[in-house]
Amino acid sequence: MKPLALKSLAKKSYLGLIYCLLYFPILVLILYSVNNARFSLQWHGFSPRWYGELFHDRALWSAFFHSVMLGLNASIISTAVGLLACVHLFLNRSYKRRSLFAMLLLLIIIPDLVLGVALLIFFNVFLIPLGFFSLLIAHVTFSIPFVVLTINSQIHTLDPNIYFSALDLGASRHKALSKILLPMLWPAVLSAFLLCFTLSFDDVIISYFVAGPDFSILPLTIYSLVKAGVTPELNALCSITFLISMILVIIAHRLTRKSS
């Protein structure tokens, strides 16, 4: 084989290898969702009964929907607020952006563990009960910096004069914002939203400290199940989640490609 072709093959194989390594545990996950054994992690034969059991497991579905609700709420709040803040900072150069960014950076740098612990102490001192709202507060707190960073990095590629010229041409502030700026920021907003949702949906560490008993969320339910003996039902749920998220990400990707 010519050296060039060999090189190209080597490159493709490296890429392929990494992707295989990334996806292998997921395939194992799906494979074990049809394993015919309750506790053991060795292969004991094919059995789709866990999908049936999954449909009857109200607790697991309830945790799943709670996580989705929490994720949507946290993402919408952080994305909305973050977007407005970024736009405002962008159009108004005189604002003290450095202190804001410093504080947001601090939040990203602080390890999740310390933030979780800090919020636990905070909720304890101020007598805030642990439950949906404590989780929501925590999730918005760690999401906002990511939103601001993401949207900010794209907003810098835009020219503020577009907005001002729209105003000059007679558009109202609201129209200029929603019809001119927003569509240009759409990819960043969408990726910020998706990022927040992923962070919230998958968060274990912070949620571990600030969750309450009456609002079960999926990652914590999974954590206690992983420690107590995972039945393949959980694998079944995760296989389904994986499929849904794959579809969602592909849709989101198609949408952003269309608009840019």
Added chain:
Amino acid sequence: MKIKPFSIHFIFAWVFLFGFIPLCLVVIASFLTKDHVNLVSLPLTFSNYKELFSPLFAKVFFRSLIIALMTTVCCLLLAYPFSYLLAKSKHKSVLLVLIIIPFWTSSLIRTYSLIAILKFNGILNVILLKAHLINQPLSLLYTNFAVITGLVYNLFPFMVLPIFTNMERFDFRLIEAAKDLGANKWAIFFRVFLPNTSGGIISGCLLVLLPAMTLFYIPNVLGGARSVLLGNMIQNQFLVLENWPQGAATSVILTVLLLLLLFLYRHHGKGVIH
């Protein structure tokens, strides 16, 4: 400008209330004493910090640091060529999406799958035995090897994304120019490509190193008795030993040391953390 700065004030207030104040509370708690009934109480004391200067804590800290460093190095070695190939590929967005998709599945469950792979009678051992590469199954699970594997697997995209973003912005014509000027491959790499991608490398390393030291659920699930890391220690102190002041002190020291590391990077590295 009439766009209400409401959102800015909102963010400031939020971050102050739910970010800054809780962190202050941690610092305060670290100086209090453990109490049976109320969890923390006066008197103020330095004993929590004194306990941390013991050889046991130093051992845990250094073990966590070493494991985090090994994780970072592995991620870097795997991600750097990968990002390069990604940046030069024609199907960038698809490939990027393919990296992100697995991370929408719960990381806990993916880590649990690693158990199925690394077990004594697990998939990896079965494959190695069938291929006659080993005679006895390897005891990989519940060791530091398993913990590093789990950490690398979970933190890989955090290394890829900054490096990839950095490489995408790299002007590959510089390489052409260097070739024209007669530089060989190594010179091009070490003098042109590497320095220009160092920003991405540093960001990636930081994004991997910091969580690698504090993710407690991966050592919890994959590690054995010899894998007690800082994150586990703090979690234990808060939720099992109910020693909140001690846990708070450990968290403070951890944060201070991490901030020091970051400060050193900013000072010596050319990288900008953004």
Added chain:
Amino acid sequence: MKLMSGLLISCLLINPVLASKIVNIYAWGGEIPKKVLQQFEHETGIRVNFSTYDSNETMYAKLKASRHNVYDVILPSAYYVERMKKQGMLSKLKQSKLSNLSNLDPLFTQNEYDKGNHYSIPIIWGATGIFYNANWVKNPPDSWQALWQNHWRSQLLLLDDAREVFSIALMSLGYQPNDNNPNHIQAAYQKLLKLIPNIKLFSSDSIQAVIIDEDAIAGSAWNGDIYKAQLENKQINFVYPQEGYVIWIDCLAIPAHPPHPEEAYQFINFMLKPSTAAQIALQEGHAITNKKGKALLPRSIRNNPLVYPTPEVLKRGYFQRDIDDETIALYNRYWEQFKLAF
């Protein structure tokens, strides 16, 4: 903008707490089967919020951490019932509401840790002994001391419980598990340090997968868990050690100021039914305290010495009791140092 706010409002509206009747249960993982909870929900229409813990200490810390109590029913071990009772953390039970109380075996209702069962209802009990995998272990260990032998290098699985692990050392030295003599405890700690090279991991809850799939070939475990493991791997065996072993009883209790007291009583009463107790035994393998429930079990379980030890074996058992706060603090300090000494 409008779309976003509309989405936000609708999200907040669909949000939680469309609750009818609820009961919040916080129990040991692997003791109350899901089917039992589903049955309870089906029969009473009360929704169950179920969370688990893997050690009494975690449960205790969680209860202490929240200022107002959120749990209705908990499942502490008897020695923690003693402790929490003293600290006023438990509600006094109105036994008139528990019509099924008489189903329990008097052996368990007449106890020292909670005379008259005013604060707790024993439902599950068991023993901690040595398990081993006959496939890999040629000389089965029959005493705790045998675990210190050199050939167990990095093989042992121990329960992640300070008192259980210290009991092992104490009993191997000839002392009792409830010892509160600081010198004895220190001696036990020193002995445990010598065990470190043999220990592979600590776990109280994921042990089935570890034991069944042979990632650990010997160690300490609860008899009910070994019974479950045996069903999937016939090579797993259990031994009641010569020096003695710990007997524990897990009891249902209602913490002080529960948010849903009525539902809590309904749940406990449901758990006291013979059919429920039998389900627990069949699904989770542990020994039950319910006399009528035990009668419903197949002979293979009822007469199984693994789950229900014979009277001679029972004589060697030590019942776990509460110890004073200072001693617990001592145990905790040693335990933390022990865990970090690896």
